[in-house]
Amino acid sequence: MCTNSSRPLSHESCRRARLARDPRFDGVFFTGVLSTGIFCRSICPAAPAKEENVRYFFSAISAANAGLRPCLRCRPDSAPGSSAWKGTQTTVDRALSLIDAGYLFGDNGGSLESLAEKLGITSRYLRKLFLEKVGTSPNKYAQFRQLMFAKQLLHQTDLSITHVGLAAGFSSIRRFNEVFQQTLALTPSALRKKRGTNMSQDKHEQGEVCLSMQLAYRPPLNWQKQLDFYRLRMVEGMEWDNKAEGYSRSFQIGNVKGFFEAEHDEAHHRFNVTIHLADTQALPVLKEVVTQIKRVLDLDADMAQIQTSLSSIDIINNAILDGLRLPGTWSAFEAGCRAILGQQVSVVQATKLLNLMVNANGEELTLSGRVIRLFPTPDAIANASLDELKMPGARKAALNAFGQFVSEHPHASVDDWINIKGIGPWTVAYAKMRGLSDPNILLCSDLIVKKKVLKRYEELHGTTEHLVKKSAKNSTDNMPTAINYKAVTEQLESNIAPWGSYLTFQLWNLA
Template identity: 45%
Template structure:
């Protein structure tokens, strides 16, 4: 297997060398440092004594380093680094496969290829070309890294850690963990007393991260009873496969991570939940590259939102409902409608509301909503379509009367966090383009960020 190191040019080597010497958190998860003398690999922020450059090699992904026999550092913990996708917009199949393998660690490689619509052989060829390892190896390494994170940060028993990580049993976890890291799960696990029945975890991000911007955006659009936004936290309910839970994300001032408190009824859903939370807060954004592209497109440096992110919503269905009810009215009025919809048709457990299902909305006459009849019909038709075709791309919604390109693009931008959505027909965007000399093509593939940047400048 070819050793897929990151050294592609003297300039790039110089950048990574400087980043590791200065322990620059902006490069956390962008690359990993493997030390030949210790056979250990680290994050760019590792506080350990710096090795000589001659003893170092760089990898794009932790799984690549593990494939070459390096063990993850117990001090800086590569398992907790933000994710980084080197081929976003270039090799989308590889990117999608990596995401599916990380989010759905219970799926087989055959399941992944069926979702991608490609053959097993072609997937292996892509992984060999871009990662230097097989899909199966990537999946096992990823499971071990995730298990390591849970062992470090939670008081979950070994059996639950195994199931949350995608292993069939604690025995399979221990076998793979020992083989790859050289340690047993119990050697990682410190004595913990669980004082909270909920799960507590950390999600790291690369700075700059503009919490105030994303907090303010979500606050203005929070659905009463479903979402709660404070100065330093965001809470919401969710449903996965019909099972209901909630999470609270707390921003830690001066730290490059969010602390999560999670109420999750089925531990096997943990990787899906964490991936969605990362998407809602856009924690894995390559923010340095994005900001460079925004400036290149014409955004004045003094207007640039440092650390801008794409604030997401739970899924495309909720994003579609938000977009439909938000057509041609203010944000405040739209949220009032969404809150009424949720509190009328959504389930309530204790004092928490859950967003209504497509089935619940499609069966209602929606008489409690004071909106035009055509808007009600559009929402009902949308929900009926979603009941029948829950996995169709939002692009297919165009056949529903009352749904146009703007609604679809908005749902993809917030419900799927697609980075290159350009709402050129949006009235605010049009006004901003008239005011500033912006060339949107120069911000590609990050035009969604340009959209949010221009909205904020209105």
């Protein structure tokens, strides 16, 4: 079996996937070649090693802990990430997600104690969980992620080695070189010499930073459906599609502002992404920017596992759209605003309102020769008149109150929004699904979901005694009964967990 895997694959499954160079397993497991001392992705183009010299690992760090180095041909640093929602243990999954996004990186990163506090446990218990589930300490895991991100930047960009170290969270170039060589048995400069020349040249003009990266995913991916979803809801100046059927948008993290352009490369199962930042001072948050882009595009989803779960749901199993992913927004706050504006109106009308709100309250700036608009900050929405919006005053008041709450409580849980007047369970659930990419949101209160569930259930099952509402007036046997929607959806939520959000999008796309 793959060592320590939370979703164990048999040795034979790994062997077949490795020999077939199956991209569906890219990042799900890694192949350690004991005779050479390296580990590879399942799609490595090198001649396959003899099986007796091979050992399989569920993560790159477990292979590194076994004393193996990452392959320079297939570059494990570029493999799709494993979903943070593997179902092993919620606390560890959340910790891995936060660390992967850069929580412990650099001088301005959080401490292990603050990470533990954020998770609601002690730092001692967090260390224990990591040793049990990951096989190493949180700090060593974070350092390994730093190095793998640095390795990816060294391979794919022409950022200087100093800037690569800065972007990876190292404040000292000496420390960066030292740790890199100790762990990967190669200096950053030596790696640069080995990378070849078939890569784009990044631009750094007038203090701005423009760099290109390749972000891989495991097929299948239904990009056309995902792009259509974005197009229908686009905000002018904040989002746009490009000539290669790609998706682009502006973003802001703290004081860092920029935009990215993502071009789909279906043949290589990846997106070619160009990131534009205002200046090199933004490099310390580059890891967070990349993590956010991957989340927005849902590139780390293991669709084979998700669709296996979907196929067990009888109302959808014969109508599953292959590769349908979660199209995210940049932030939970943005998703919350979209949800409030979308209450009781069509998607087209909600998008018109959203465009008016962003145009009136979002900052405009010029970057890399392009005029872009940023989504309004919570403070801007809290203090906005919203006169541009032709909608009920109660909904404007809800937007103002929402902006004020998030401005005053930026780290509050999305679940706390339910206490804001004008925000209900549907808005909270929608924000978690698109703004946090929570994979387990079956949006039961959504009207379209309800119609599709009831229609499919009636077509397949009719009504059964334990799933009907008994009318108070059904004193005769001829009185019709209605399907108990609550009972049906409770059963669906139980059967599809933890992939309820994917079922929601499948239902939204049912004919």
